[in-house]
Amino acid sequence: xxxxxxxxxxxxxxxxxxxxxxxxxxxxxxxxxxxxxxxxxxxxxxxxxxxxxxxxxxxxxxxxxxxxxxxxxxxxxxxxxxxxxxxxxxxxxxxxxxxxxxxxxxxxxxxxxxxxxxxxxxxxxxxxxxxxxxxxxxxxxxxxxxxxxxxxxx
Amino acid sequence: xxxxxxxxxxxxxxxxxxxxxxxxxxxxxxxxxxxxxxxxxxxxxxxxxxxxxxxxxxxxxxxxxxxxxxxxxxxxxxxxxxxxxxxxxxxxxxxxxxxxxxxxxxxxxxxxxxxxxxxxxxxxxxxxxxxxxxxxxxxxxxxxxxxxxxxxxxxxxxxxxxxxxxxxxxxxxxxxxxxxxxxxxxxxxxxxxxxxxxxxxxxxxxxxxxxxxxxxxxxxxxxxxxxxxxxxxxxxxxxxxxxxxxxxxxxxxxxxxxxxxxxxxxxxxxxxxxxxxxxxxxxxxxxxxxxxxxxxxxxxxxxxxxxxxxxxxxxxxxxxxxxxxxxxxxxxxxxxxxxxxxx
Numbered sequence: 001x002x003x004x005x006x007x008x009x010x011x012x013x014x015x016x017x018x019x020x021x022x023x024x025x026x027x028x029x030x031x032x033x034x035x036x037x038x039x040x041x042x043x044x045x046x047x048x049x050x051x052x053x054x055x056x057x058x059x060x061x062x063x064x065x066x067x068x069x070x071x072x073x074x075x076x077x078x079x080x081x082x083x084x085x086x087x088x089x090x091x092x093x094x095x096x097x098x099x100x101x102x103x104x105x106x107x108x109x110x111x112x113x114x115x116x117x118x119x120x121x122x123x124x125x126x127x128x129x130x131x132x133x134x135x136x137x138x139x140x141x142x143x144x145x146x147x148x149x150x151x152x153x154x
Numbered sequence: 155x156x157x158x159x160x161x162x163x164x165x166x167x168x169x170x171x172x173x174x175x176x177x178x179x180x181x182x183x184x185x186x187x188x189x190x191x192x193x194x195x196x197x198x199x200x201x202x203x204x205x206x207x208x209x210x211x212x213x214x215x216x217x218x219x220x221x222x223x224x225x226x227x228x229x230x231x232x233x234x235x236x237x238x239x240x241x242x243x244x245x246x247x248x249x250x251x252x253x254x255x256x257x258x259x260x261x262x263x264x265x266x267x268x269x270x271x272x273x274x275x276x277x278x279x280x281x282x283x284x285x286x287x288x289x290x291x292x293x294x295x296x297x298x299x300x301x302x303x304x305x306x307x308x309x310x311x312x313x314x315x316x317x318x319x320x321x322x323x324x325x326x327x328x329x330x331x332x333x334x335x336x337x338x339x340x341x342x343x344x345x346x347x348x349x350x351x352x353x354x355x356x357x358x359x360x361x362x363x364x365x366x367x368x369x370x371x372x373x374x375x376x377x378x379x380x381x382x383x384x385x386x387x388x389x390x391x392x393x394x395x396x397x398x399x400x401x402x403x404x405x406x407x408x409x410x411x412x413x414x415x416x417x418x419x420x421x422x423x424x425x426x427x428x429x430x431x432x433x434x435x436x437x438x439x440x441x442x443x444x445x446x447x448x449x450x451x452x453x454x455x456x457x458x459x460x461x462x463x464x465x466x467x468x469x470x471x472x473x474x475x476x477x478x479x480x481x482x483x484x485x486x487x488x489x490x491x492x493x494x495x496x497x
Contacts, residue, residue, distance in 0.1 A: 103465050104461075106434075124362070133194060133223060134267045137223060
């Protein structure tokens with residue numbers, strides 16, 4: 001008798017890793033994008049016991065790096081349109097990234113277009129570095145940020 | 155050709171250097187140039203020039219008074235007092251006693267971070283502003299006492315800077331609400347009112363206004379903003395009005411396309427050159443465009459110093475003295491002193 005295969009029709013899941021093609025003129029930037037996404041995706045949401053990635057606040061498309069110009073743009077999607085935690089998420093991203101890049105790199109953080117009722121106002125606040133510095137000197141806010149960054153409860 | 159040549163790089167602060175201020179009574183008659191700097195490290199440093207080497211050294215560190223970032227510092231016109239504005243919601247007044255600085259008064263009242271402090275030309279009034287959207291005017295009393303004479307409400311957001319006019323007791327404030335407000339005493343008993351608002355409807359800025367500076371005669375003013383432009387404003391000749399009212403400011407021109415990122419500071423020298431410090435780490439100098447055709451640009455870029463610092467530049471200030479130098483303060487924790495030379 002001929003022996004048959006145990007499972008003749010397996011479901012094969014596509015690999016999740018992206019491999020940059022060697023002829024991609026932005027190959028280095030693409031690798032940076034991915035490494036950076038991995039670095040920030042496990043930040044915990046300020047209100048829920050899930051990571052920003054799990055809640056789709058951040059995704060692989062969230063981060064754009066221009067290594068030549070030294071510019072980073074992070075776009076995130078708050079979980080709720082009127083989410084008052086948007087500024088806290090912005091602070092978490094800034095603290096997380098503070099030592100990741102050479103000091104001359106510039107980081108801009110924005111909410112995804114159409115994702116927040118006060119988009120323009122939130123974006124202005126997220127990128128006012130003086131208000132960011134002052135917020136991080138507020139002990140209550142700082143503690144909340146640290147909890148989001150260093151929690152091992154995920 | 156003109157060049158901005160680095161004279162010295164000063165280290166010592168352990169966090170962002172937010173602001174610096176030259177002592178206006180120094181740099182003349184053999185008195186060495188002195189300036190103060192303030193930082194996210196909660197300290198203020200005093201730097202004095204050695205006359206033989208021409209270099210600056212830190213001669214005092216003012217610490218253990220402010221409990222949060224010191225955001226702004228300003229010398230009184232007499233050079234005897236230094237005011238410092240802090241995120242701890244207070245403004246401290248320091249007196250120079252034989253080279254040692256003693257905190258002689260603490261001004262309280264603002265609800266949160268104080269962003270800026272400024273003395274009027276006579277040294278009789280002090281203005282402060284805060285994220286609480288208010289501007290306070292304090293009267294300087296004998297014995298280093300200060301009395302709040304007016305709390306000005308009008309800005310709808312965080313007030314970033316206050317600056318008195320160089321010759322008149324008129325106060326200017328810059329805000330996160332994208333406007334510059336002009337305040338004057340409308341009566342004889344501290345009835346301070348907003349007499350003009352330079353906002354978007356009259357050619358004003360479209361984002362946060364961070365700083366402003368006057369030319370030497372006080373009839374022109376330059377403002378800088380998060381909208382990546384510098385705007386120049388003018389008023390009718392100051393000081394020639396006899397008992398007249400306030401002379402309004404009108405927009406003269408906008409300098410756009412020069413800056414890549416937020417402009418945090420601008421300062422107009424006595425020689426007519428204004429310097430800008432920005433988040434693209436560059437210093438730019440602008441000057442009157444004498445060769446401009448009628449209707450052409452009024453000001454032109456004299457030079458751009460790329461990579462003047464490793465990070466954002468928060469303050470640029472021309473020194474007093476016969477041959478002014480330019481000092482710059484940065485997020486990289488350093489201060490640099492520059493001279494303008496030709497080659």
